[in-house]
Amino acid sequence: MQRKEWILKPPVPLEVVDGLEVDLSIPRSLCTLLAQRGVSTFEEARRFFRPSYDHTHNPMLMKNMGAAVQSINDAINKGEKIMVYGDYDVDGTTAVAMMFSFLNNMHDQVIYYIPDRYKEGYGISIESIDFANQQAVDLVIALDCGIKAIDQINYAQSKRIDYIICDHHLPGVEIPNAIVLNPKQIDCPYPFKELSGAGVGFKLIQAVCAENNFPVEQAYEYLDLLAISIGADMVPLVEENRVLAQYGMEKINTAPTLGIQAILKQANIDRTVNMRDIGFSIGPRINAAGRIAHASKAVELLITTCSETAKKGSENVSSHNTERKILDAETTKEALAILVSDDTHQNKKSTVVFHDHWPKGVLGIVCNKLQENYYRPTIVLTKNGEVYTGSARSVKGYHLYNALQACSDVLESFGGHAFAAGLTVRPEHLNSFIKKFEIVVANSIQNHHLIPTVDVDITLPLNEINSRFFNLLNQFEPFGVDNEQPVFTCSAVKALPGVRVVGKDHLKMDLVDTENPTVRISAIAFNQIQHFEHISKGSPFQICYSLEVNEWKGKKTLQANIRDIKVI
Template identity: 45%
Template sequence: MDKIWNIKTQGDANVIKHLSAALNVNMVIANLLAQRGITSYNEAKSFFRPRLSDLHDPFLMKDMDKAVARLEQAIENQEKVMIYGDYDVDGTTSVALMYQFLRSRIKDLDYYIPDRYSEGYGISPQSIDYASEQKISLVIVLDCGIKAVDKIKNAKDRGIDFIICDHHNPDDVIPDAVAVLDAKRPDCNYPFKELSGCGVGFKLLQAYTIKNDVPIVELYDLLDMVVVSIASDIVPVVGENRVLAYYGLRKLNSNPSLGLKTIIQIAGLVGQDISVSDIVFKIGPRLNASGRIEHGKKSVAIMVVTDEEEAMELGNEINSYNEIRKTLDRDITQEALDMIAHDPNQENRKATVLYNRDWHKGVVGIVASRLTEHHYRPTVILTESNGLATGSARSVKDFDLYEAIGSCSDLLESYGGHMYAAGLTMKIDNIPAFTRRFEEIVARQITEQQQTEMIEVDAKIQLSDITPKFYRILKQFSPFGPHNMTPVFVTENVLDAGTSRCVGRQLEHLKLDLVEPTLTSSVFQAIAFNQADHYEAISQGLPFDICYSIAENEFRGKTNIQLYVRDISAKLY
């Protein structure tokens, strides 16, 4: 599939010139900073050297004083307290963070993760029944709860107080809990709106430590869980998230908690400099697999474990769930692709809606993502659960999936999510009607540009610009993530040095050796995954353009700069 290379608008020329001189960096680096809204030496210093002292006062968040007062009361009176969170990585890390901090302060402390299949997302009626039966007087909810108006009322009527720590958009009515911490509340003036659910829990504990003169190092020791939540929940890595991720990665790389250390070992990351990408692709999926295949409580258990033998036992169990998840993911994705390939009506559609009652509910979100990447159109994958069709939806760049699904709300039992990802449930009989209307809405609203994958390119450069100093500074732009993505470059008219070749089990990848003969005699190593179809033209010695990011590759103890080619120009043909 052809891709669009969108070269970003360059930063203000005067700002770039000023930054280049003030920081002693070349114009390319200065432009990357300007594109990120950095205009002065001090802003650049804060960007390259985040400080924990840059974190906002947690008491700026609406209801924070109420939340801290209620938590203090529970600790003072040694009440029975339950920590509740969603079954995904953000939810389980949130629960683990809160439990780790409070277990030395509250004797009767419990945690609860709802079952993905029997209870579903959010605060479940079963959990309120459980809290009532156990005579729990305070529930701290993390990563959900902002829309649970009726359930919070029910709990309040039964004498159970709730503190809600959420980061999702609220409805018009805020639940009547003791405190509702959510920076996205319209009446909340907190300066940073994009915290993860675990990040909101961290702010509650930060406020508690300030109010009670607790050494802040005790809280900072839990930042490895916060960075796992930030990376896995794909929140913007700017502002407070950047600070928390920066120090969380330090903790994860130097002295992670026993449970995360075990997962790092099982994931084969020991001895490596763990990045946000490693969390997204290796740590997060293992923590997620527990809730997808068995129960999310296992993910909390490994993150709060104190015994090494138990940690390894839990780690191996979670890893086995991940292997099952990968098999299901692969098989169901192929089944879904085959359904599309064998249905002539799919060819000209602007959206994909597929249903199979036998697909595993725990992986339909992953499958939706895979199909969106493959066909690049809004995708809904549905299966059967508890007599209803339930599933996940994923979108393409700049198309508001949540709004499109909302336009079909009369056909749905429930839905939730945001612009790019959503979950939904409907009666099975409504699937044909939903499919027709969703297709009509997408066809009417989606633009031609939104139907083609776009690669955002930061700048055009020469290969000769890629020096050791350039890459050393580039690495300091990390941690990368939404709103601070790994820089992507374009270099035009490169040539094969004559030693490029196809690699991989099925020779599906390209190992490239590239030169710019008019500028430098240096050979630059590159890898282009799943692009072996370009080999014949490249090997003929014709010039071509590449779109790529830059990273390090370690081979036989030697580390080299390597280009990761995202796309190769079609002008070869």
């Protein structure tokens, strides 16, 4: 694991901070955090702290939305069969659960279909089109996929099956011959471009409600599912996503669906749920169904209105998640062994590793772990039928999708974002792809991209922290991409006697500032066992940290989560 570089965010205009301090009457450090997030006036602060439905956009602004609503209305009025289709990840399954539940309440000819991760792979599969044809489906609503399904849509049209594609991935040069809803289309006037796949589906639900004069509450009923998609798919938590996530988190904490209730119980979450819970507890359980069994099991859980079905379904996905953890640990160990034995790897700018028999369902997780370990653009592949398929992850500041596009002549297919992608390559092109990908990355990546960093918001001495400060800081939630949990640095702290090791590699301690030891704060330092000897002696050190609530047996305490340590 490489040593991390601490990067303090650039200073913000002092006059903005001064103005916010006067207008808001809150600590200056919090005003700086607001300014870093683009907030410069009282009104902007009000919108940030008090998200409102008024801050969302009219769904009819999205290109083709009118045609999509008309297509759904026509299908319902004619008694035609509709199939809701979606990807097997959290974004896809929550989107399918949302759309199916909505349509099923107004039409009795609705089914859903999730492709098999192993047999069909990502995107709109030919098998699903054949299934739709067998079921006499007239209209398919595809969610979180389809933007590159040119051939598949042409095949579907030969079967007289119409498609509405609700996607948020980057489009290619050619767009499928379908009704396409995607704010990232070049000529789409929709103001916010960073919706999740379920977010695009939600805007379609909103539009159907508006055009048919349904109560807006019919759409808001699915905000808990939408919040899970936003958190798990790591779309930017700004602007419209922030509003939708805020209301969705409120629903999760007050009136979640039976399926989500059951997942929370299985995960032993009996407190206020936050975005971290979605990322580390709820999302992985939903994802595990598609990784280990079939993602349709996740949809069954999310749409059920039966408490017993929800209980059994949540037990199943939790069991799958346990199995997934074992598989990804084994696969990661094997992948690391391959890379350690490769003498050429340490001099490369990229990491590509493959094996014929790795479980496809854990490749994304393994890819994340390898990226964290070596910190370079990383690809993990396994044999899937006649091809190799897998996941790719980038490093901060490097556009992975563009690198894959430069290798498109030796790829069967690829898709994704700047930071994460999926790809397929034929065996005869595998070595050529690995070589070309390394050349592309080596010629385009900057050295600073290969150094892991901790982005620090501000310097915050421990003696500035009190309950009012922390309560105000909590109002910056929900945290996520582009609204990350604030990270602070403190130049010199020391641990009080009683530092202890918890778990395998973690340290628990009480901290004070060496220069002004008036405030004592409990702290946890994950994976920092190497610093135990220095810290336990009471020697000074620097920290990067965030603030959180540690809740144990009903007792809540303020805790510093130490992100990194530098010995002085």
